[in-house]
Amino acid sequence: MKAITAIIRPEKLEKVKNNLVEVGCYGMTVTEVKGRGRQLGIRESYRGKEYHIDLLPKTRLDIIINDDKVEEVVDTIVKSAQTGDIGDGKIFILPVDDVIRIRTGERGEKAV
Amino acid sequence: MKAITAIIRPEKLEKVKNNLVEVGCYGMTVTEVKGRGRQLGIRESYRGKEYHIDLLPKTRLDIIINDDKVEEVVDTIVKSAQTGDIGDGKIFILPVDDVIRIRTGERGEKAV
Amino acid sequence: MKAITAIIRPEKLEKVKNNLVEVGCYGMTVTEVKGRGRQLGIRESYRGKEYHIDLLPKTRLDIIINDDKVEEVVDTIVKSAQTGDIGDGKIFILPVDDVIRIRTGERGEKAV
Numbered sequence A, B, C: 001m002k003a004i005t006a007i008i009r010p011e012k013l014e015k016v017k018n019n020l021v022e023v024g025c026y027g028m029t030v031t032e033v034k035g036r037g038r039q040l041g042i043r044e045s046y047r048g049k050e051y052h053i054d055l056l057p058k059t060r061l062d063i064i065i066n067d068d069k070v071e072e073v074v075d076t077i078v079k080s081a082q083t084g085d086i087g088d089g090k091i092f093i094l095p096v097d098d099v100i101r102i103r104t105g106e107r108g109e110k111a112v
């Protein structure tokens, strides 16, 4: 089992969610976050003054998934969230030791 | 050391927190999130129309704990958060390499 | 690659962010959270009555970083976020299997 964390543009959430259903990926947790990447945010000018906005609004998805689905889920997120411009986001994959479904007490792959 | 992430019903937070204290589990981080499980949210009707609510409000708990406490903490969360209806939530256990207490610089098990 | 999660005092975010740039650590994700440590929050009195505030506002930073930078990043967060009073926060280090930059599809260390 793996934990896939994706930080995406908020306006891409709907498309990512729908396309994940198409590949059989249902469960997910969504958190509103802010973030910066390598470019440290953006510069904007407003009424002739320059502002540096460091942390931009992003959407964080957390998905726990069985190993055999990881590549399909990553591909789906990349394809659905990509615009080609800087700031499209990141995906992180972490190892998971165990999963428990609270309703039934089931554990491991069948609890995912 | 392990990272236990639990996604629970918001109305169960108080009970989960109190019961964790009883088993000596104090530190935790709480985040307001939204999520969907295998059933992809719920259908509701309002004034004769059907609505599909995809992401429901949930509460995320993050608890870093020493290995010998993991089973007791998982049991306590399951017992405190369970209603028996779908949507009771999930628990994920991830491996942790190290912990640091910022005030003292302590590391490892004694920093948990 | 490692995932560094730091829970800090919200008023320390600005200093931590700036000092991380100094050591070449740019990308990060920031989440507003609440938490308690070993002391289970604080007791406050207001108009002669005592209140127990269990969960205090904290700021969560998530930073994915290559292994050779971990110690420098941890040191920088500790030095920037420390006041010496209880409640300064915690840092957790978790192993990471893979990272993907969504814009380019790059993977691994160069995607961090």
Ligand SMILES: Nc1ncnc2c1ncn2[C@@H]1O[C@H](COP(=O)(O)OP(=O)(O)OP(=O)(O)O)[C@@H](O)[C@H]1O
Pocket (backbone or CB within 6 Å): A007, A034, A035, A036, A037, A038, A039, A056, A058, A085, A086, A087, A088, A089, A090, C026, C027, C028, C029, C030, C062, C063, C064, C065, C101, C103, C104, C111, C112
């Ligand atoms: N190293 C990192 N650790 C944690 N979060 C990160 C990291 N890098 C990026 N993020 C998160 O991803 C969001 C989007 O980052 P972004 O796509 O700008 O990454 P990037 O590496 O700068 O790639 P690009 O060159 O395509 O902009 C950030 O706002 C932040 O929330």
Ligand SMILES: Nc1ncnc2c1ncn2[C@@H]1O[C@H](COP(=O)(O)OP(=O)(O)OP(=O)(O)O)[C@@H](O)[C@H]1O
Pocket (backbone or CB within 6 Å): A026, A027, A028, A029, A030, A062, A063, A064, A065, A101, A103, A104, A111, A112, B007, B034, B035, B036, B037, B038, B039, B056, B058, B085, B086, B087, B088, B089, B090
């Ligand atoms: N695979 C998953 N990855 C990440 N988060 C998940 C996953 N499955 C569930 N969650 C989170 O847990 C919350 C509750 O899920 P839920 O209890 O409905 O899971 P389930 O597997 O559908 O179990 P049940 O059949 O008991 O409903 C979701 O709203 C979501 O935030």
Ligand SMILES: Nc1ncnc2c1ncn2[C@@H]1O[C@H](COP(=O)(O)OP(=O)(O)OP(=O)(O)O)[C@@H](O)[C@H]1O
Pocket (backbone or CB within 6 Å): B026, B027, B028, B029, B030, B062, B063, B064, B065, B101, B103, B104, B111, B112, C007, C034, C035, C036, C037, C038, C039, C056, C058, C085, C086, C087, C088, C089, C090
């Ligand atoms: N074991 C833990 N698991 C998850 N989050 C924790 C844990 N311990 C602390 N935290 C998070 O860190 C925040 C700050 O904790 P705090 O600094 O009070 O830790 P502490 O261990 O009590 O150290 P101190 O004795 O210096 O107060 C908490 O509000 C919570 O969000």
Ligand SMILES: [Mg+2]
Pocket (backbone or CB within 6 Å): A036, A037, A038, A039, A040, A086, A087, A088
């Ligand atoms: Mg960027």
Ligand SMILES: [Mg+2]
Pocket (backbone or CB within 6 Å): B036, B037, B038, B039, B040, B086, B087, B088
């Ligand atoms: Mg469900």
Ligand SMILES: [Mg+2]
Pocket (backbone or CB within 6 Å): C036, C037, C038, C039, C040, C086, C087, C088
């Ligand atoms: Mg404390």
